[in-house]
Amino acid sequence: QQQVKQSPQSLIVQKGGISIINCAYENTAFDYFPWYQQFPGKGPALLIAIRPDVSEKKEGRFTISFNKSAKQFSLHIMDSQPGDSATYFCAASIGVYKLSFGAGTTVTVRA
Amino acid sequence: DAGVIQSPRHEVTEMGQEVTLRCKPISGHNSLFWYRQTMMRGLELLIYFNNNVPIDDSGMPEDRFSAKMPNASFSTLKIQPSEPRDSAVYFCASSSQLLISSYNEQFFGPGTRLTVL
Numbered sequence: 001q002q003q004v005k006q007s008p009q010s011l012i013v014q015k016g017g018i019s020i021i022n023c024a025y026e027n028t029a030f031d032y033f034p035w036y037q038q039f040p041g042k043g044p045a046l047l048i049a050i051r052p053d054v055s056e057k058k059e060g061r062f063t064i065s066f067n068k069s070a071k072q073f074s075l076h077i078m079d080s081q082p083g084d085s086a087t088y089f090c091a092a093s094i095g096v097y098k099l100s101f102g103a104g105t106t107v108t109v110r111a
Numbered sequence: 112d113a114g115v116i117q118s119p120r121h122e123v124t125e126m127g128q129e130v131t132l133r134c135k136p137i138s139g140h141n142s143l144f145w146y147r148q149t150m151m152r153g154l155e156l157l158i159y160f161n162n163n164v165p166i167d168d169s170g171m172p173e174d175r176f177s178a179k180m181p182n183a184s185f186s187t188l189k190i191q192p193s194e195p196r197d198s199a200v201y202f203c204a205s206s207s208q209l210l211i212s213s214y215n216e217q218f219f220g221p222g223t224r225l226t227v228l
Binding site for chain 1: 115142144153154155156159161166167202204206208216217218219220221222
């Protein structure tokens, strides 16, 4: 069973809009929460990551919001661009290596 | 930097045949990971090597799967005999984990798309 539940499965947003992807986990021992971006035919690439001692992290147009008490975290893509069209995976791990990935969200940005 | 290199990029084989997937990690990285990606199960970690030693192979689905890392610049994932349900995209990733408590980015290769007929 997946240890990290991700939603929605897919979303369509207009250029300039906001894309929001949500993830939830059960294991309170998770201490590292990265988001990966994957383009068709490519491997996933780290986009942004957060640790549970921080409630928000922003890098450019991408923001992670983390709610430790609710065991949820989300990715916000501001001012979405057609080049952001990709599949996004949330993940969680205990320690340095064993990432558990969500099922992925396919984001389509319409021009 | 060339990034993680995987070969072949595509492999089509028949059920029962042996399949070998290859990976060259980023130079200087001391950790290597093999993942499998399918629509049904998503991205799954199969095995993790640190300094060429297998640390965690709990994700290897069954004895038909084996992985080796004879040196710091090469790893193989072998399936023998292959079955149609092994059809998936197999990714290799590497990272530099100098400290046990460090959270170092895993760099993924382009993947090998395996189709078993």
